[in-house]
Amino acid sequence: MTPAAEVQSNGIAVSTSLDVLIVGAGFGGLYQLHYLRKMGYKCKVVDNASELGGIWYWNCYPGARVDSDIPLYEYSxxxxxxxxxxxxxFPAWPELRRYFQYVDKKLDLSKDCIMSTGVKSADFDTKSCRWNVNLTTGDVYDCKYFVLCTGFAAKHYVPDFKGLAKYKGIMHHTAKYPQEGIELEGKxxxxxxxxxxxxxTIQEIGPQVGHLTVLQRTPNLCLPMNQHKLDPLIEARxxxxxxxxxxxxxxxTTFGGFHFDFLEKNGDDDTDEQKRQLYEELWSGGGFRFWLATYKDLxxxxxxxxxxxxxxxxxxxxRINDPKTRDILAPLLDKQPHTFxxxxxxxxxxxxEVYNQDNVDVIxxxxxxxxxxxxxxxxMKNGEEHEFDVILLATGFDSVTGGLVQIDIKGIDGVSLAVKWSKGTWTYLGMTTANFPNMYFLYGPQGPTAFANGPTIVELQGDWIIDAIDYCEKNKKKTMDASAQSEAGWTKHVAELCDITLFPGxxxxxxxxxxxxxxxxxxxYAGGVPRYVRETKEVxxxxxxxxxxxxSL
Known part of the structure; x- marks a missing residue:
């Protein structure tokens, strides 16, 4: 680790200089670190967590595991x-942690990672053409390139529930689940x-708690994982x-960056019998196949x-025994909660099956x-009062943009990223935003993020960012900044791609x-991975x- 910034006698920190400062020690940040370091750039990664792994440090709630099939959920x-x-x-969180430990050992990453430390603020100095980055420790770094690999779920969200602070029992958001766990048996x-x-969490703790009450706003249209153990000998072969x-x-070459893809035919090309046969095959295949390997017009x-x-x-x-519970969890089409x-x-x-247990109910x-x-x-509104030993808030995230705008980042005009995006998000290629020179982000807004496999996207975008930085250095450019015109064009393009789908509804x-x-x-970006790769490569x-x-420098 580079020594912390020196402090002058007047108490003002002296910044430590880097070529690249990377925020986030998950798949994206570590990929950037590995390849940029190999190319000779002086880099550091900073992360709030105490260990490498990004979201897989924070995801330690009961039952947490990936939803991408192996081998897609690992480095290539x-x-x-x-x-x-x-x-x-589909590996669980303890195995993901072991994987990152293995990656660290193989690639020797920790020596350039500053852990248990966040970024408090960052601003671009137009005179030096460098970023000044203030860490939560008080240390200051100045860098030519600022790369944000915060992921899509770096800022958890808790609704403004009335009286939330009154509760005296144990309460945690799943994104902040205690690393040491919680004793739930009989509770x-x-x-x-x-x-x-x-x-x-529900399917994991249902069999062990004394009583479980699920409070559901919208049914989840869950798909069968079809989990199974892997044979090391078969994998080796x-x-x-x-x-x-x-x-x-x-x-x-596939829409979602998986090893399966939409069919080259529409739903109306098949008879009802053929549709059912296809749906049965996709259902038994497990994973996201029923969602992303089906008819191209679904x-x-x-x-x-x-x-x-x-x-x-x-x-x-x-699979649900009680008729009332059945209608709450899996309504018929006339009560459909949202388009599949x-x-x-x-x-x-x-x-x-957990909801068939006597100790589980749903509101x-x-x-x-x-x-x-x-x-x-x-x-509850109907007057019923429920007592709980433990309340777990699985209330989601300020997704995609939240992790970026929670950092006070100011561009060349002194306007923060949070202010710029307060009325709408603006990017070019889903990796840059105008007036923030030499700043890049991946697995964030207006890229294929929500519709694609994570490691696929962080490597594809990661390679593009690494090449862009190398291009600037080889051509002795001080700054690289998206134009307002190209940013407006890309933002319009992303909106148009989405508007022709069923997602806006x-x-x-x-x-x-x-x-x-x-x-x-x-x-x-709803255009799929192949189109995204083509468009970004053309640029x-x-x-x-x-x-x-x-x-030029």
């Missing part, structure tokens, strides 16, 4: 994957929210025969989408909202609609068209 670096074998198809527990972390290499190469044509919803409801309702696939479906293993919040929290629990974090006051807009091949460069 051969020196890493050839000697690492996962134990199961009265509430889980508020049925997004991904809610689903995973697949690697030897080039299977992993092929998967990593082919992911650039997310454009409501009529076709309804056939998928009906199939989902039939399959799901058959326009909110991210969570993958589950035994989620619906539909749209019919019976929370009135107030009390010292001992929660009072649903309030979701995809549209920024889960956080009151947040602009309602498409936060992700680079044309000498980074759409960017302004400030002179």
């Amino acid at each position: 670096i051969e020196d890493l994957y050839k000697d690492w074998t996962w134990s199961e198809r 009265k527990v509430a889980v508020i929210g049925t997004g991904a972390s809610g689903v995973q 697949v690697k030897k025969e080039g299977g992993y290499e092929k998967v990593f190469k082919d992911r650039q 997310l454009f044509d409501k009529k076709v989408n309804d056939t998928a919803y009906n199939f989902w409801a039939e399959k799901t309702r058959a 696939g326009t909110k991210r479906p969570s993958l589950e293993q035994r989620y619906y 539909a919040l749209k019919e019976n909202p929370i009135e107030t929290f009390t010292e001992k629990g929660i009072k 649903t309030d979701s974090w995809y549209m920024g609609a889960n956080v009151p006051g947040k602009p309602r807009e498409s936060l992700s 680079a091949e044309k000498g980074y068209a759409g960017f302004n460069f400030d002179g």
Whole structure:
């Protein structure tokens, strides 16, 4: 680790100089560090967590695991994957942590990572053409390039529940679940929210708690994970025969960066019998196949989408015993909570069976909202009061933009990123924003973020950013900054791609609609990975068209 900034006798910190300061020690930040360091650049990573892993440091709630099949959820670096074998198809958080420890050991990353430290503020100095970055420790770094790898879920969200501070029991957001865990056996527990972390927590703790009450606002249209153990001998053979290499190469050719893709036909091309046969195959395949390996017009044509919803409801309702619970968790089409696939479906293993237990019940919040929290629990609008030993808030995130705007970052005009994006997000290529020179971000707004496999995107965007930095250095450019015109064009392009889909018809974090006051807009690029790769490569091949460069050094 580079020594902390020296402090002069007058108490003012003297900054430490770097080529690149990277924020975030998850998949994206560590990828940047590894390759930029190999190219000779002086880099550091800074992260609030005490260990490497990004979201997989914070995700330690019961049942937390990935929703991308192996081998897609790992680095495509051969020196890493050839000697690492996962134990199961969708690894859980402890195994993800072991993986990052393995990556650290192989690539020797920790020596350039500043942990348990956040970024308090950053501003661009127009005279020196460098970023001044203030850390929460009081240390100051100045760098030519500022790369934000904060991820899409770096800022958790808690609704403004009345009386929240009154509650005297144990309460945590799933994103801040205690590292040492919570003793839940025999306890009265509430889980508020049925997004991904809610689903995973509920199915994990349901069998062990004394009583579990789930407070659900919107049903999650969960898909079967179809989890299974992996055979190390089979995995070794697949690697030897080039299977992993092929998967990593082919992911650039699929819409979501997975090893499966939409079909080259529409729903109306098939008879009802053929549709059912396809849906059965996708359902048994598990993972996101039922969502992203189906008819190419499923997310454009409501009529076709309804056939998928009906199939989902039939399959799901058959697993729920109580008729009232069945209607709350898996309504029929006439009570459909939202169009299938326009909110991210969570993958589950035994989620619906948990509700058949005598110790589990569910409250539909749209019919019976929370009135107030009390010292001992929660009072509902209908007057019922529930006492809980533990309340878990699975209430989601200020997704995609929240992790970026929570840092006080000011560009060349002194305007903060939070102010610039307060009425709408503006980017060029989903990796830069005008008036913030030499600043890049990945797995963030207006990239394929929400609609694609994470490691796929952080490597594709990561390579583009690394090449852009190298281009600036080799051509002796002081600054690289998106033009206002190119930014406006890209933002319009992202909106148009989304508007022709079914996504705008649903309030979701995809549209920024889960956080009151947040602009309602498409936060992700809906054109698919191949088109995104093509469009961003074309910009680079044309000498980074759409960017302004400030002179030579």
